[in-house]
Amino acid sequence: MFFHIVLERNMQLHPRHFGRDLREKLVSKLMKDVEGTCSGRHGFVVAITGIENVGKGLIRDGTGFVTFPVKYQCVVFRPFKGEILEAVVTMVNKMGFFAEAGPVQIFVSNHLIPDDMEFQSGDMPNYTTSDGSVKIQKDSEVRLKIIGTRVDATEIFCIGTIKDDFLGVISDPATAS
Amino acid sequence: MSVEPFNRLVKLAARAFYDDITTKGDNQPKTGRSDNRGIAVVVLDALTRRQWVREEDLAKDLKLHSKQLRRTLRFFEEEKLVTRDHRKETAKGAKIYSAAVAATVDGLQNGREGDEKIKLHTHSYCCLDYAQIYDVVRYRLHRMKKKLKDELDNKNTVQEYICPNCGKRYTALDALRLISPDDEYFHCESCNGELVAESDKLAAQEMGDGDDNARRRRREKLKDMLQKMEEQLKPLMEQLNRVKDLPVPEFGSLQAWELRANAAGRAGNGDSTANDPSKSSQGLGYGGTPMPFLGETKVEVAFSGVEEKADIKSENANSPMKVLPPWMIKQGMNLTKEQRGEVKQELKMEGTSSPAELSDDKKTTGKDDVKNLQDEYVKAYYAALLQRQREQEEAEKGQQERSNTNISNGVNGTSSERQVGVKSKRDDDEGDDDVEWEEAPPAGNTGESYKVNDLNVQADASGDDDDDIDWEEG
Numbered sequence: 001m002f003f004h005i006v007l008e009r010n011m012q013l014h015p016r017h018f019g020r021d022l023r024e025k026l027v028s029k030l031m032k033d034v035e036g037t038c039s040g041r042h043g044f045v046v047a048i049t050g051i052e053n054v055g056k057g058l059i060r061d062g063t064g065f066v067t068f069p070v071k072y073q074c075v076v077f078r079p080f081k082g083e084i085l086e087a088v089v090t091m092v093n094k095m096g097f098f099a100e101a102g103p104v105q106i107f108v109s110n111h112l113i114p115d116d117m118e119f120q121s122g123d124m125p126n127y128t129t130s131d132g133s134v135k136i137q138k139d140s141e142v143r144l145k146i147i148g149t150r151v152d153a154t155e156i157f158c159i160g161t162i163k164d165d166f167l168g169v170i171s172d173p174a175t176a177s
Numbered sequence: 178m179s180v181e182p183f184n185r186l187v188k189l190a191a192r193a194f195y196d197d198i199t200t201k202g203d204n205q206p207k208t209g210r211s212d213n214r215g216i217a218v219v220v221l222d223a224l225t226r227r228q229w230v231r232e233e234d235l236a237k238d239l240k241l242h243s244k245q246l247r248r249t250l251r252f253f254e255e256e257k258l259v260t261r262d263h264r265k266e267t268a269k270g271a272k273i274y275s276a277a278v279a280a281t282v283d284g285l286q287n288g289r290e291g292d293e294k295i296k297l298h299t300h301s302y303c304c305l306d307y308a309q310i311y312d313v314v315r316y317r318l319h320r321m322k323k324k325l326k327d328e329l330d331n332k333n334t335v336q337e338y339i340c341p342n343c344g345k346r347y348t349a350l351d352a353l354r355l356i357s358p359d360d361e362y363f364h365c366e367s368c369n370g371e372l373v374a375e376s377d378k379l380a381a382q383e384m385g386d387g388d389d390n391a392r393r394r395r396r397e398k399l400k401d402m403l404q405k406m407e408e409q410l411k412p413l414m415e416q417l418n419r420v421k422d423l424p425v426p427e428f429g430s431l432q433a434w435e436l437r438a439n440a441a442g443r444a445g446n447g448d449s450t451a452n453d454p455s456k457s458s459q460g461l462g463y464g465g466t467p468m469p470f471l472g473e474t475k476v477e478v479a480f481s482g483v484e485e486k487a488d489i490k491s492e493n494a495n496s497p498m499k500v501l502p503p504w505m506i507k508q509g510m511n512l513t514k515e516q517r518g519e520v521k522q523e524l525k526m527e528g529t530s531s532p533a534e535l536s537d538d539k540k541t542t543g544k545d546d547v548k549n550l551q552d553e554y555v556k557a558y559y560a561a562l563l564q565r566q567r568e569q570e571e572a573e574k575g576q577q578e579r580s581n582t583n584i585s586n587g588v589n590g591t592s593s594e595r596q597v598g599v600k601s602k603r604d605d606d607e608g609d610d611d612v613e614w615e616e617a618p619p620a621g622n623t624g625e626s627y628k629v630n631d632l633n634v635q636a637d638a639s640g641d642d643d644d645d646i647d648w649e650e651g
């Protein structure tokens with residue numbers, strides 16, 4: 001789920017940036033530092049949308065670096081148990097398949113794949129229904145439901161299921177091209 | 178078209194799901210005496226015999242306290258089985274409803290006249306919402322089954338993996354760390370052994386673990402529950418299937434229903450001398466209070482009328498009515514007999530004779546005083562009525578064709594004369610059927626006298642119809 005929230009971060013800036021465009025330098029550094037990172041608490045920071053305020057800088061003794069407390073608005077993505085996501089399959093193996101929904105990695109174990117889908121090994125390992133009409137392989141797009149999340153300080157990993165109504169392949173790369 | 182299968186559905190659902198529902202005020206002590214389990218079923222059953230009903234009336238009929246009834250109804254409203262409507266009413270507004278009830282059942286009019294001076298009051302009405310009930314029951318069954326099955330299938334559970342070498346356990350959440358670049362299995366972090374999914378292992382090898390035993394017991398219990406559910410709810414599911422392709426009875430909003438019922442009532446008054454049988458049996462059966470019977474709405478529409486109005490009607494009969502030429506008479510028109518150019522005498526005779534018969538009828542059923550019996554009677558009665566109506570429609574078609582061809586002859590009298598002739602001829606042959614004979618050709622709105630016979634004669638009726646057509650052709 002996406003949220004638009006305000007976060008705060010202490011930015012250290014090298015003295016060489018002290019000049020007219022100090023603020024721009026600060027913001028671009030913030031973007032580089034923060035976008036794409038993940039915190040267990042807020043989820044993945046997708047994009048910074050604005051700066052709320054930049055506090056007074058504090059010069060560090062000895063180094064000349066200055067620390068600015070920066071409040072910024074950003075869009076974060078935090079997966080939740082029970083959430084339905086659309087994801088791209090990145091790897092298929094005998095144990096199930098891995099998929100990505102933006103920055104989030106999701107594993108769907110084979111017992112949460114519908115029973116009528118069988119694993120087929122080969123160059124392009126896949127799960128296929130007996131009549132061959134539905135196939136899950138690398139780059140397939142699937143809709144899945146998150147049934148568990150593992151949230152570490154800097155990492156979120158999910159496990160999902162496609163064994164439910166309206167879940168499963170939503171587009172097949174083989175037929176799409 | 179029939180509401181009966183849906184009513185059966187409601188009754189089954191009531192017994193399956195609402196059997197032990199208690200609706201109690203929070204302040205009431207939960208003593209044995211105030212235990213009102215089963216009320217929900219009673220209320221639902223009562224509603225299957227009604228259309229829109231004022232809640233006070235329902236409470237009176239069921240001999241329930243109106244507060245208790247309202248609590249139950251509110252519960253059913255939340256359960257989406259019942260639609261309710263509340264409105265402030267003057268005496269006049271109340272009368273609209275009464276008239277509507279009168280039109281669907283009849284009677285009541287007299288009783289209501291007296292209420293003229295009710296002050297503005299909020300009245301609540303309720304009605305079963307069959308379409309929604311069908312969906313709600315299906316959804317409920319679906320959820321029950323899904324919940325049990327999901328638990329059984331270990332759906333939405335995190336898969337666990339075990340290393341057969343060192344016994345280290347992992348979950349699917351560790352998957353990212355366990356994949357190996359060389360093959361398609363997960364590998365143990367410490368010994369690089371190939372991991373196996375725990376459920377497979379459980380099947381393969383007996384674990385003395387207490388935890389696992391508990392899990393197995395739980396599985397068995399779930400399976401048992403699922404099986405029991407399938408078994409016990411089978412009649413309900415079968416009924417759902419039966420109802421699946423039937424058109425759902427719709428009464429519309431309270432206002433719409435009233436309008437419709439009133440209009441139908443007015444139309445029905447045209448010919449009604451006696452809807453007495455239904456009235457008397459129903460009235461007695463439920464302690465003298467009239468009920469809107471669901472029966473066949475269509476039938477009620479065509480035949481219902483109010484006793485009182487019937488009287489007015491026969492008075493009116495004295496003043497000459499315009500006779501419609503036969504080519505103007507179409508199927509579905511509600512015409513009086515005079516308009517169809519029939520003999521007034523006949524009408525009057527019916528008017529006087531049939532109520533006598535009917536009141537006999539009423540007494541006999543009334544004495545029994547067995548509600549079931551009357552229910553049966555009314556059901557059979559409506560069934561017979563419906564069948565009769567269908568036959569009649571056919572006969573009517575026949576008549577129409579005939580009258581169209583007869584236009585050149587110019588006289589509508591001919592047809593009725595012929596009828597009379599035939600009638601008397603038939604009289605000689607089979608005395609029992611004569612009433613039907615005289616009624617069948619004039620199509621549309623028939624006198625009611627035959628209805629009483631109808632129950633007994635029903636079997637013959639279809640046979641007669643064929644004769645009827647034969648005769649018309651010849």
Ligand SMILES: [Zn+2]
Pocket residue numbers: 340341342343344345365366367368369370
């Ligand atoms: Zn190991």
